[in-house]
Structure formats: C-alpha cells, structure tokens
Amino acid sequence: MNLACIDHPLENQARDPWICVLSSLGFILLLKHTLSFLRWVHSSFLRTPKDLVEYGPWALVTGCTDGIGKAFAFNLAQRGLNLILVSRNHEKLKTVSTEIETSFPSIETRIVAVDFSKDPSSCVRSIEEVIRGLDIGVLINNVGVSYPGACFFHEVDEPVWREIVRVNVEGTAMVTRTVVPGMVLRRRGAVVSVGSGAAIVVPSHPLFAIYAATKAFIDQLSRSLHVEYKLHGVDFQCQVPLYVATRMASKVASIESKSMFVPSPDEYVRAAINHIGYEPRCTPYWAHSLQWCFARFVPNRVLDAWRLSIGLKRREKNINTSP
C-alpha cells in the first residue's frame, strides 16, 4: 500500500483556513475572559487600597446620618480622615459626629445641616462657609432619594419628582462644583458619586423611572469628569451598588436584612473604600459584580419583563397597604 497517498486527518485540518481562524478567535475570546476574571479577582480581593489621607486630611460625606453614607463616614474616620458631615437632620448629625469623635479621638468633625430638596443653592452656600480654608481630599456624593413606592411615571406627584431631581441631580452636581476648585488648586482629590444598578446594570427600571434617570445622570457626569479632571490630578469615580440593606432598600424593595447578595452598609462600604482612586466606574461589592456579570448573559427583553413584573407587584402591594 502506498502510504504517501493517504491524507492525514490532522494535516487536512491544519490546511483548512476556517478552522485556523475559528480556533484563533476562540483562543482570543478565552484569553479575554480569563484576563477579565483575573482583573476582577485582583480588584475585588488583592489590590492594595489607596492611602486616602494622601488626597488631603478632610473628607466630605453627603447623606451621612444613615445607611451607606453613615458607613462611609465611620470607615473614612477609621482611615484617618477628618470629616465634614452633611445631612438634613441636625440632631442625627450631632449624634453621628459624637459617635465618630468618641470612637476615633484623633478625628475632627464638622456638621452642616442642609435639606437638598429645598434649595440646593442655599445648601451649597452653607457648605462653602464650613469648608472655607479646609483641605478636602475626598468627596463622597452619597445623598440620594427614591420614590415613596413603585408607580407609573404619570402617577408621580410633581413635588415628589422635583425632590428626587433636586437631591440626586442638583445636590450632587452642586456639591461637586463647590469642592472641586480646591482639589484642582492642590492638584489632588478623589470624588466618589454613588450611582445605582437601577441605571447601569439593568436596561430599564420600570415604575422607578425618574430615580433611575437621575442615577444615569450621575453616572455620565462622573465618567465625563473622570476624563476632564485626570489632567488636574482629581480621580472621579461612579460607584454602582445593587441592593444594600438600608432604610431605602427596606422602603423600595422590602429588604429588611442582609444576605449574600445584599450586604450590610458596613460590608458594602469596606469594599467601596478599597476601590477609591482606581477605575472610573465600579461595582465594589463582589456579590454585586457577580450579579452584574450574570445580567450580561440575559437578553434585555427578559430583564425588562422581569423588572416590570417586580415593579407591578410592588405597586400592587403599595396600593393594598396604603390607608
């Protein structure tokens, strides 16, 4: 038998250009996903957090008397930062300030009681007076409000949606505008704005449309400022939490306790602080980023239908329980 006449199957394959192209593409795809996974492991668990005091000795936190903002205030104090505490209730501010100064005796705090839903310009004037002459290195734009309950766009009373826009959009933009000039002068600073998975992880957030739209504003503002102010040494970042066990989550989603995918504010903020100064947008808590990753594999139509059914159920429940 003439063996030279028999084609080896592997040689045939090697000669087929399509097989080469497809296997190369497969390899590139595998490499891309492996690198993304390794980057995620590194940023979530291994990366050295920035020394936040190097941005400056003071931090300003808005919406700091409860939930995520309060946890930010305590964790920043633990990292050695003095604090400007901004929220609307003077008594609660005094309590948080005393708790922080008792737990961390070397930390100084100042309080500013302002209600961003009233007149953001006068809030900003009050903040300006308190921060004059202080070297603010870190700003946490945390304050945010949502609907009293799920409802269609046309059912939201004008005062309610105006309040959401004032607090989430104007409050965030104006406090940033007040603090950033000092950072630019000193050529250092970190500005974290708290966005939401409602605007970024899911393609829509039906029955909470205005809230989600204000969070999309925060995301785009923050990502654009990240590019603008890199030149001036200021690190902007939009952090994107999914559910965190706070008063807001209890109100809008009836979440009353923490679980694997719903961290406590302190667990969330420990992860959030480790991300400051790195990427322009992040989902700091590891279980939230897993959820985001799963969501990428689900078609938008399916996610839309799922969010709508949840919104409708919550609306129904509100109607049935309201007096």
Ligand SMILES: NC(=O)c1ccc[n+]([C@@H]2O[C@H](COP(=O)([O-])OP(=O)(O)OC[C@H]3O[C@@H](n4cnc5c(N)ncnc54)[C@H](OP(=O)(O)O)[C@@H]3O)[C@@H](O)[C@H]2O)c1
């Ligand atoms: N919790 C979640 O599941 C979740 C998910 C995604 C994004 N977020 C975002 O995370 C941020 C914090 O949410 P959270 O759940 O921690 O909220 P929260 O528990 O309701 O706390 C909100 C804080 O903001 C203050 N605040 C509310 N309205 C204000 C106003 N008009 N003027 C000044 N301060 C005001 C509150 O002060 P008082 O104590 O006086 O009320 C409180 O300190 C928000 O931007 C929210 O959109 C939360």
